Amino acid sequence: MRGQKESKRSKESAASASGTLGDLSEEAVAKLVRRANRSGKKKCENQLHPCDLIGKQESRPQRDKKDVDATVGSNALETQACSRDALQKVSRDAKGDGESFQCSFTNSREELNDSDWEDGPVPISNSMGGHEVTIEINETPDSRRRKRSRRASVEDKELAELVHKAHLLCLIARGRLIDRACDDALIQASLLSVLPEHLLHISKVAKLTAKHLLPLVFWFQSNFRVRTTSVRRSFHSALNFALETHEGTQEEIAALSVALFRALNLTTRLVSILNVASLKPEADKTDCSSEDASRLSKGIFSTSTPMVARRNEVPVSPATSSERNSVGETPQIGSYKSEDCHLTSSETRCKGSDVYELNDKMTDTLACEEWNDMSEACHTKKSQESKRRGDLEFEMQLQMALSATAVPTAGIKIGSDNKDSNSNVAKRLKRTVCEESPISSQSISTAVGSRKEGSPLYWAEVYCNGENLTGKWLHIDAINAIIDGEQKVEAVAAACKTPLRYVVAFAGNGAKDVTRRYCLKWYQIASQRVNPIWWDKVLAPLRDLEVRATGGMVHLDKEHTGSSSEHNKENFLNKSGSAEMNYLPGNVNLNAKSSLEGSKETGKGLDVESSSRSFEIATRNSLEDMELETRALTEPLPTNQQAYKNHHLYAIEKWLTKHQVLHPKGPILGFCSGHPVYPRTCVQTLKTKHKWLREGLQVKPNERPVKELKRSIKPQKVQVLEDDDYVGGNSIGTIELYGKWQLEPLHLPHAINGKVPKNDHGNVEVWSEKCLPPGTVHLRLPRVFSVAKRLEIDYAPAMVDFEFKNGQSYPVFDGIVVCAEFKDAILEAYAEERDRREAVEKKRYEMQAISRWYQLLSSIVTRQRIQNRYGESSSTASAETENVNSKLDVQLGGGQNDEEPLGCQQGGLHENTPDDPTIELDNHEHVFLTENQSFDEDNLLVTKRCLCGFSVQVEEL
DNA sequence: TTGCGTGATTCTCCTTTGCCAGCT
DNA sequence: AAGCTGGCTTTGGAGAATCACGCA
Structure with a gap:
């Protein structure tokens, strides 16, 4: 069974290894x-x-x-x-x-x-x-007990993974489609035509920084607005429509912003959170309805944003916000402050209750969209009556929030029939929506964010060569007029319950995973992401396209490079470090490792420090890879213990498994709840001697086991173990474990004088090539042992695995192990033997065919004889026989030139009228005299004739 | 709201070197 | 007679993973 699994895995991996996207x-x-x-x-x-x-x-x-x-x-x-x-x-x-x-x-x-x-x-x-x-x-x-879900x-899990992967591919395809639309010359030209003249100069700025982009982003944000409703049409035409009306879905507006930046010759990517179906089965269960409903209506990407008006609400713009404030809208939920620009987008964007009610109904309606063909009655009933407690709570939250913030409630339509229940629900509600909060709290109420509405899903990244001396990809959310707000994305997405599992940047019809830039708590999302090998394979061709589109050379100024690298490093540390993050993994050399891994990944990676000495030019791509790798290595220490269980960087001893140990035990990077935190690189996996042997390693002499585990012994095996110690331990019920540092390459005895060194069982365990004794080879050929035996060459059966059947393990053999000098002789003899076997097999096959033909012909003759004798009595039978005969004539007699698949015999059958009228047909036995037979040299056919007129054609072998 | 500890439940891994009857 | 094939009483225990729940 395990073998089947492995073969399945290997097939899958082989397919994925060789396959294109x-x-x-x-x-x-x-x-x-x-x-x-x-x-x-x-x-x-x-x-x-x-x-x-x-x-x-x-x-x-x-x-x-x-x-x-x-x-x-x-x-x-x-x-x-x-x-x-x-x-x-x-x-x-x-x-x-x-x-x-x-x-x-x-x-x-x-x-x-x-x-x-x-x-x-x-x-x-x-x-x-x-x-x-x-x-x-x-x-x-x-x-309640029974409610525990299965x-x-x-x-x-497999199904969920397939859905996850398929969904990812769809989202990538969608992203590429949008990215292509952003490159449309007509759209770009149209955008430029409406752009104020003073903003056109931005394309001529030599050292682009966030400050230069500020007016452009403001202009865009004040001129384009987001709506939630979308019409089903191609994205390209939707984009044109959005451009025309200055209104579109979040997806379209973000695409327009990217198109505008590109029109201004800015190196720009479209960035999107791929809000993909969960990798774990039914993990999305609770929020599937709203999420998927929106997906159903709005395409693959759902569209919403926290800071923009819904529906056809008047667009919010800096120019009009004061007016709107005067009529009672609250100050806003989400304003980000850029570190560099101190940019504040202080707009009033509290979500109107009517909007949310619309959304509620829309959600319900859309969730039912799939069903509405089934039963109109059911649908109507559901949409009208199935307001759930969650909806009621939500409406109450909105009501309370609006009253708290003095928003006119004229537009709020909460059914009077629900008011009573609402008042009950309201007693339990203590939170308010839209409360003003400092930026650090991300300005997003969790009450509002408890739905997936409002999550930022699209933005742009513009390469600013004036940032950070070496240049920098700058996060720009033009919809909300946010510049350089990359640190906030994770928190806002979290508040909106949108998992930040994949953040992908699209450019030049390619894509690159930039999740690391936006995600500080990698350990939280790592388990929610697909197998990285698969993901890398999928992205590999797209990454090349993306690099071609955005890649450029960065001149590193020798005077500043050293300091800039330091600056970068500090910058990363400051951004990623928390109060507890006082240490870096002690054995991790940031620059060296990031450079190494960056190089591995791109083949072009350059270390900033080394480049300061030996190179002056690095690619944008390599610098970005380095930045992302650095982020990966400088995650803050998690504050909860359980996060260390499978953390890729850190570990605490408490959460190690029984086969793991810390070696060396240090350095201590920090403490979590009193437990010292070590680098994950210190965690070593222990194995038994036998397990190491399989990997071609053996324990050094005089090494003591690092750990001894108690072993449960099956009752029936106690007796056996009393006589013979278990292979992994030296005493009954103990398993001795060794670490990698206690090992050396396997030293097996050499083959001497053509003798293969064997184990106690008279075979050789071939777990890998490393396990072969020096001077021997493994011949994996069926029945090759018989050849070796015939040639009297010493060999040993090659044991390659164990098979577990009926509660017992049985060795699986595959081929033999022989001394290398006999390899050619055995292969030669094996080839001869194989030819001989094939010849025998062929002969047997032909004989079988002849025998079957003979049986067939005999039966036909017998049938004919019976027909001749009793044929008159049954016209039906006669007709049938005639039919059969005619067929046979065609197939056998008349088909002399037809191809015969067996190729061994071809016969023609001719029942003619007897040449000699004296011959009695009834008791006649065909006699084929030699003088009556003829031989067709062309077709190698012998025609045998009986005196009765019956003839048979036989292919001469 | 979040994290921790605990207990319950389920899944996965590990285990490890035949024997015999019937057929060719 | 020798060699090959396929079927047998198709384990069961430990630990990992996951989930629910109470509590702080």
């Missing part, structure tokens, strides 16, 4: 669709639209041991029909679109789970048919 995506999508189709049947049973709930409960009243007392109205049939339709729709979705399938599924499950909001009796009034349906659910005391199986 297209292959990778094709493979991932194909797998996904296969899985979706396969699991579709299984899961569809559980997938019911929320509107199916009643029907479901009706049909299975005892389900989950809940006592359901249902008075079913006359609409039961309608409900059942709805269920059927829903199921059919789900099946279609599963075949057509894996993602929507999953989302719909999750969505429906979420709805199901929402029934868990209320405990105890739940009266549900059904207004559809005028009949009341009352369902009382009495939960048993241990129902843990994700391996299959679920």
Whole structure:
């Protein structure tokens, strides 16, 4: 079983290793669709639209041991029909679109789970048919226990990973599409045509800095606004429309800003957070409905931003903000202050309640969009009546927030029927929305951010050669007029519950992962990202394209380079360091390591310090790689212990596994809850002697085991172990573990005089090439041992693995190990043997064919004889026989020139009228006399004839 | 709200060198 | 008679991973 897994893994890795981006995506999508189709049947049973709930409960009243007392109205049939339709729709979705399938599924499950909001009796009034349906659910005391969700199986995880990968590829494709649109000459020219003349000079600035970009960004932000509604059309035409109306989705406005920067000859990237489906099964369950609903309507990227007006609300601009303040809007949620520019975008952008109500309804409506074909009635009912407690709480939050901030509530439309319940809910609400807060708190209320709305998803990066002496990619969010706010992105995204797992910069139809620039807590997202090898393979071709588009040479001024590198380093440290971050990993040489890894990755990496001595020119790309690598190595120490469990940089002893040890035990980088923090590089994995042997290493003499583990002994094996010590330990029930520093290369005995050194079992363990005794070779050929035996050459069976069957391990052999000098002789003999075997096999095959032909012909003859004797009695049988004969004539007799796949025999069968009329056909036995047979030299066919006129053609072998 | 500790549950890894009947 | 093939009583325990819950 493990072997199968490994072969599967190796196949996958081989496919991914050799495949192009297209292959990778094709493979991932194909797998996904296969899985979706396969699991579709299984899961569809559980997938019911929320509107199916009643029907479901009706049909299975005892389900989950809940006592359901249902008075079913006359609409039961309608409900059942709805269920059927829903199921059919789900099946279609599963075949057509894996993602929507999953989302719909999750969505429906979420709805199901929402029934868990209320405990105890739940009266549900059904207004559809005028009949009341009352369902009382009495939960048993241990129902909470049972609610524990089933843990994700391996299959679920694989499916989630496939969805994740496919989604990533889709998002990358989308990003490239937008990036291409940003390069459109017409759009760029149009943008330039509306740009004030004084801003055109920015393209001539020699040393571009954030300050130069400030007026441009302000102008853009005041002239373009974001709306949430989008029309289904191609992105390019949508972009044109947005340009025309100065209004568009966040995606479009961000693209326009990038196009504008590019039109001004600024090296610009479009940066996007790839808000991808979770890698872990059902992790998105709770927020799938809103998120996916927005995705469904707005394309793959959802569009929203925290600081912009919604819907068709009057755009917020610096020019108009004062007016708006005068009518009561609050000061704003999100203003960033640039370190360099002290830029403040102090605008009033509190989200109007009507807007949010719209969003709520939109969300619900859109979530149902997938379903609305199924049942209009169900849909209507849902959208009108299924306001959940979360929605009510949210509305109350808004109401309280607005009253607190004196926003006119005229536009707020909270249903009067909900007011009572709202007041109850409101008692529990202590937070207010839109409260003013300092910038450090990111100015985003978590109450608002509790939804995924409002997360920054798009921005631009402009290369400013005047920044940091060596140049710098500058974060510019033109939608919100934020410059150099890269440190804030993570916090804002976190506040909006948008995981910052992938931040990708697009340029020149390529892409580059720049997540490191925006993410300080890498350890938190590392586990949520896809396998880095796969990700690197996907991005590799795109990275080249991106480098070609944005790469440029950076002249490092010798006078300043040293100081600039120091400055950079300090800058990184200051940005990434926290109060607890007083140490760097002691054995990590920042420059050396980052340079090394940067070089590995790009092949062009240059160390700033070394470059100050030997190079004056570095590429932008290499400098950026170095910056990102430096960030990777200078993460602040996490403040919670559990983060150290799988942290890539740091470790605390408490969270080491039993096979891990700290060596050397130091330096201590800091403390977390009193536990000393060590560099992860100090963590060494321990293995038994036997395990090291498999890697071609052996323990040095006189080395003591670092650790001894107790070993559980199976009862039936105690006896065995009493007689023979376990291979990894020197005493019963103990496993001795050694570290890598206690090892040396494996020294195996040499093969002498053609004798292969064998182990106690008379074989050689070949875990890898390193495990072969010097002077020997491993011949992995089937039955090669017989050749060696025949030649009387010493050999040893090569044991390559263990197979676990029936509770026992059995060795798996593959080929033999022989002395190298016999290799050629054995291979030669093996080839001869193989030829001989093939010849024998061929002969056997031909004989078999002849035998089968003989059987066939005999049966035909017998049949013919019977036909001749009894044929008159049955005209039907006669017709049949005639039919058969005619076919045979064509296939056998008449088909002399036809190709015969067997190629060994070809026969013609001719039942003619007897030449000699005296011959009795009834008891006649065919006799083929030699003088009557003829030989066709061209076709090598012998025609044998009987006196009765019967002839057979046989191919001469 | 976040983090920690604990307990419950589930999953994964590790284990490790036949034997025999029937068929060719 | 020798060699090959395939089926057997298809483990079970430890530890890792994950989740829920209470508490601070």
